[in-house]
Amino acid sequence: MIEIIFQRLHDDALLPSYATPGSAGMDLSAITISTIAPGDYAVIPTGLAVEIPAGWEGQIRPRSGHASRNGVTVLNSPGTIDADYRGEIQVILINFGKKDFEIKVGMRIAQLVVAPAPQALPRFEESISPTERGSNGFGSTGNN
Template sequence: MTITINKRLEAPVKIKRLHADAVIPKYARAFDAGFDLVAVEDVIIRPGETAKIPTGLAFALPEGYELQVRPRSGISAKSKLRISNAPGTVDAGYRGEICILMDNIRQVAGEDGQRCLDVNDKEVEAGCEVDRHAYLVRKGDRIAQGVLAVVPIAVFEEVDELDETERGTGGFGSSGVQ
């Protein structure tokens, strides 16, 4: 059996620059699912804090789609920075600026100085007094990725009983760990 795949599905997405330095997203490689979202200003994230990092962009997504905001694996592997609500959902009806909620999950604090860490966990000049375990997300850093996804609309039907399945009501951990 041969399966022929003609072409990637395309959807028109309108983008508005809200900041002169905003970077229009692009896919790094031909078969990538996600496109890069880039910080439009410097943001310091102290240990245990969450920061909202602006991208300087607003999107008009087609009806029936969402934009999923996901972590970049390199940042997650190299640092203690995490996307707070990953994957975050941007609804098709939203027209405001896309911002990335990022956590510094490092719990060590209290060592102030002029240096902190970058998104690659390398020590850098902060330009101000800051905890050395803080992260400096710099303007121009690729901080997250966006994935466009089709979203079916649920049609809810209230019933008195649900059909039986092998799993039944087995929830958290019901299939074991090995």
Template sequence: MAKVLIKKLNPKVELPVYKTDGASGMDLMAFIEEPIRIAPNSSYLVPTGLSMAFSGDYEVQIRPRSGLAAKKSITVLNTPGTIDSDYRGEIKVILFNHGTEDFLISNKDRIAQMILIPVIKMELEETDNLPDTLRGDGGFGSTGK
């Protein structure tokens, strides 16, 4: 288990928790003074009242909650959102309404989930030639229908 320091930006903020032993993510909750209404085909940057610090060997990914996506067509716009290890600002979630009705967010509503992910840094080596493969440069549906 990796240690993550978490800071409440307001004493009324509730800390995220794993809801079950098998959960890989913790639910993030909105921390807002007034309800937020997201119109269809619109987005809103929702504050959580939390900031955090963790090792440079990790990133935190912000992902949609499957229940909100399935039942209300609400997703995280930049899925997965990335929180870098050197960011110390408030965690905010860009929610997008793909539905046909307004979506109302109230304080402490669970809006997304966060997962701690290991990061492997790349070492780039410039070259004029790449090794050949059977696929080659085929992409965007080239391997099937």
């Protein structure tokens, strides 16, 4: 287990928490009242900054209940919080549903998953190793 340090930037900001002992993501909550109309999106502040350790990242993911009941999800899912970012965590929500989506102060709007994020060492070569799949792309491994 790693320790993650949060800074409260707003009085209404809530410390993220896991809903159950087996939860992968900590719930992030809104600090403002907002309405997202169908087909629209909004950037929702959490009032939190976070210090993620080097070699790790924060992934902002949707809450399945908002998606299944309201058609609301995180637009850039998963959003990435880099280890060197120190600004406010904000969540871009989009409403694919048919009704206005009402956000209240303290409402859980997304999840924060902390995951390893090793950096790669990119380089150019004249060719890359062949595989059976080759360059067969979208849909090439089957329909089901």
